[in-house]
Amino acid sequence: MFNKMVGKNKLLSYSLFFLIVTLFFTTFVAANTFKQWESVDLRHPIRINGAIDENILANITVRQPDNDVVVNFQEMTYDATSQEHNYTVPASFTGELGTYEYSITATGSGLNQTETFTFEITPSGETGLLGFYFLAILLSYGLMGFGIYKEDITITMLGTFALFFLGMYIMFNGLDIYKNYLTEGFSIITLGVAFYVSTKVAQEYLNV
Amino acid sequence: MLGNIIGGFIVILVGTTLLPTVAQQVGTAQADGNVTGAADTLVGLTTLFFSLAIATSAIGVAAQGLRNSGLI
Numbered sequence: 001m002f003n004k005m006v007g008k009n010k011l012l013s014y015s016l017f018f019l020i021v022t023l024f025f026t027t028f029v030a031a032n033t034f035k036q037w038e039s040v041d042l043r044h045p046i047r048i049n050g051a052i053d054e055n056i057l058a059n060i061t062v063r064q065p066d067n068d069v070v071v072n073f074q075e076m077t078y079d080a081t082s083q084e085h086n087y088t089v090p091a092s093f094t095g096e097l098g099t100y101e102y103s104i105t106a107t108g109s110g111l112n113q114t115e116t117f118t119f120e121i122t123p124s125g126e127t128g129l130l131g132f133y134f135l136a137i138l139l140s141y142g143l144m145g146f147g148i149y150k151e152d153i154t155i156t157m158l159g160t161f162a163l164f165f166l167g168m169y170i171m172f173n174g175l176d177i178y179k180n181y182l183t184e185g186f187s188i189i190t191l192g193v194a195f196y197v198s199t200k201v202a203q204e205y206l207n208v
Numbered sequence: 209m210l211g212n213i214i215g216g217f218i219v220i221l222v223g224t225t226l227l228p229t230v231a232q233q234v235g236t237a238q239a240d241g242n243v244t245g246a247a248d249t250l251v252g253l254t255t256l257f258f259s260l261a262i263a264t265s266a267i268g269v270a271a272q273g274l275r276n277s278g279l280i
Contacts, residue, residue: 154215164258168233198261205216205268
């Protein structure tokens with residue numbers, strides 16, 4: 001029976017297989033990726049000639065993706081437990097999405113060196129989740145569409161519940177690294193569809 | 209008929225379980241100020257429409273049950 005079903009729905013089977021493979025290979029969380037509007041704790045072990053020295057003076061400068069300096073040569077704090085220098089970038093400075101560049105200048109024992117690093121700010125603090133989003137959108141709309149196709153009120157209602165969550169999730173977190181008027185528009189439309197279909201279909205319980 | 213009533217109960221059960229999560233997410237989004245303007249208004253309506261759908265389903269299932277038993 002399963003083979004018969006697969007035979008009839010080859011396209012659907014291949015699509016699902018492709019989606020699962022895509023999801024498996026594209027989902028990852030980068031270590032230096034942080035969430036928008038949340039503080040970022042930058043930690044670096046700083047050594048001079050390979051030795052730990054708590055007297056090393058470290059200063060940090062952070063630039064936003066548009067090159068605006070948001071932290072200007074501020075002194076980093078030395079953490080004796082982890083033997084690292086750290087600086088916490090306030091949440092108010094991480095509103096812009098993209099790649100932030102920061103330079104650390106270490107001074108001590110007559111040496112002075114500056115190195116530049118980067119970190120990413122994304123709406124959800126994660127990246128490479130396009131496969132996950134694609135699957136979530138397809139499953140939510142697909143479940144609702146399947147319910148409508150089968151004229152099954154319960155499946156349609158459960159599909160609209162999924163759409164409520166999908167709409168809210170995209171509105172709060174955007175789509176992968178994107179959060180702009182397009183993702184906001186899509187989330188509003190998704191919520192609108194969920195509002196309409198859920199109330200319309202719920203009335204059908206009265207008519208059956 | 210019985211299938212629809214069972215389905216209705218499942219919708220109500222799942223819906224009422226998910227409702228606090230929806231309300232919590234909406235509350236969080238409105239409190240942190242990251243969602244503004246028209247989107248903020250729409251997000252505020254989400255809890256209302258979600259609960260409206262559950263309430264309508266409950267009324268529908270109840271009415272259907274009463275109709276089947278000949279009470280209405």
